[in-house]
Amino acid sequence: MIPFLDLKVVNAQYKKEMLEACEKVIESGWYIQGTECKEFEKEFASYCGTKYAVGVANGLDALILILRAYKEMGIINDGDEVIVPANTYIASILAISENNLVPILVEPDINTYLIDPNKIEEKITSKTKVIMPVHLYGQTCEMDEINKIAEKYNLKVIEDSAQAHGAYYKDKRAGNLGDASGFSFYPGKNLGALGDGGAVTTNDEALADTIKALSNYGSHKKYENLYKGYNSRLDEIQATFLRVKLKYLDDVIEKRKKVAKFYLENIKNDKIILPKVFTDSVWHLFVIRTKKRDKLQKYLLDNGIQTLIHYPIPPHKQEAYKEWNNLSFPITEKIHNEVLSLPISEVINIDEVKKVGEKINEY
Numbered sequence: 001m002i003p004f005l006d007l008k009v010v011n012a013q014y015k016k017e018m019l020e021a022c023e024k025v026i027e028s029g030w031y032i033q034g035t036e037c038k039e040f041e042k043e044f045a046s047y048c049g050t051k052y053a054v055g056v057a058n059g060l061d062a063l064i065l066i067l068r069a070y071k072e073m074g075i076i077n078d079g080d081e082v083i084v085p086a087n088t089y090i091a092s093i094l095a096i097s098e099n100n101l102v103p104i105l106v107e108p109d110i111n112t113y114l115i116d117p118n119k120i121e122e123k124i125t126s127k128t129k130v131i132m133p134v135h136l137y138g139q140t141c142e143m144d145e146i147n148k149i150a151e152k153y154n155l156k157v158i159e160d161s162a163q164a165h166g167a168y169y170k171d172k173r174a175g176n177l178g179d180a181s182g183f184s185f186y187p188g189k190n191l192g193a194l195g196d197g198g199a200v201t202t203n204d205e206a207l208a209d210t211i212k213a214l215s216n217y218g219s220h221k222k223y224e225n226l227y228k229g230y231n232s233r234l235d236e237i238q239a240t241f242l243r244v245k246l247k248y249l250d251d252v253i254e255k256r257k258k259v260a261k262f263y264l265e266n267i268k269n270d271k272i273i274l275p276k277v278f279t280d281s282v283w284h285l286f287v288i289r290t291k292k293r294d295k296l297q298k299y300l301l302d303n304g305i306q307t308l309i310h311y312p313i314p315p316h317k318q319e320a321y322k323e324w325n326n327l328s329f330p331i332t333e334k335i336h337n338e339v340l341s342l343p344i345s346e347v348i349n350i351d352e353v354k355k356v357g358e359k360i361n362e363y
């Protein structure tokens, strides 16, 4: 069986360094918000090209904390609207609802699966305060268009970069393309911890300080609480694993790009729509589209190839958002009905990639 993603093999590459790092943390006697977290924050900010990075507990919290910080700073208020792509992973939308803000769903572009910049302006009202582009599957959004609209209407731009560590838009990386960005280090992400982890990147010092306090009980100073905060911190043990893996992230991206290039050049089947990249992609996912998706998935499984669907149900059709179940987002629904993610990772070997290509061409 060709697995969709073999995390055991991914992490085995770093096992020796990780064990040494682990020992260092155990012996330090300091397990939360110590030197490993501080060093990782510095290194990750520098990698993204931002002035600040703040480690938090997971990617959802990173997005929640950015919005919450803007509320504490008086920039947004309960009931304000946040523009977000309708086909995103549910976390982007949960972060908005969690803050008593209103998610305004916008259809993606059918070619890129990213928020369609041409459909943003018609959704802007006097309540709109934020645009949240999601660099879905690893490709950066059309940030010039999005930032231009944000500037015109005085909106904040919060990137959801959970799938796009290291992806470029022109000469800047995801995380440095708006006012603030949320990252996830969930094990399956391109930069994955061995548990949960997340970070916020920004060039805004006040925002970084507010998030730092909010993530630590609202405390900027021991036993003094400025805000009714959370406990959402990045563990030392995860920070140390991430420091090991960050050094290799560019190699990981290069290897993923090679796999994607092979698929793009060798998959030739009229029934299959291949992904199109207009900016840059780090290929967190390689997503193809086909009319009878479930049939293709079963065919591939019968041929020893595991695939996944990202995602089978769009947010507006989820039980959690019952109030939206009757809304219609035809492009989003089409995407959810037709997408299939092929195996891609830094450890898949060329024979496996070839077999996937051959089997799809024979389909």
Ligand SMILES: *Cc1c(COP(=O)(O)O)cnc(C)c1O
Residues within 6 Å of the ligand: 058, 059, 060, 061, 088, 089, 091, 092, 134, 136, 160, 162, 163, 183, 184, 185, 186, 196, 197, 198
């Ligand atoms: C993974 C992911 C998140 C959430 O990250 P967690 O660390 O699992 O909380 C948010 N947005 C997108 C687009 C994601 O893929």
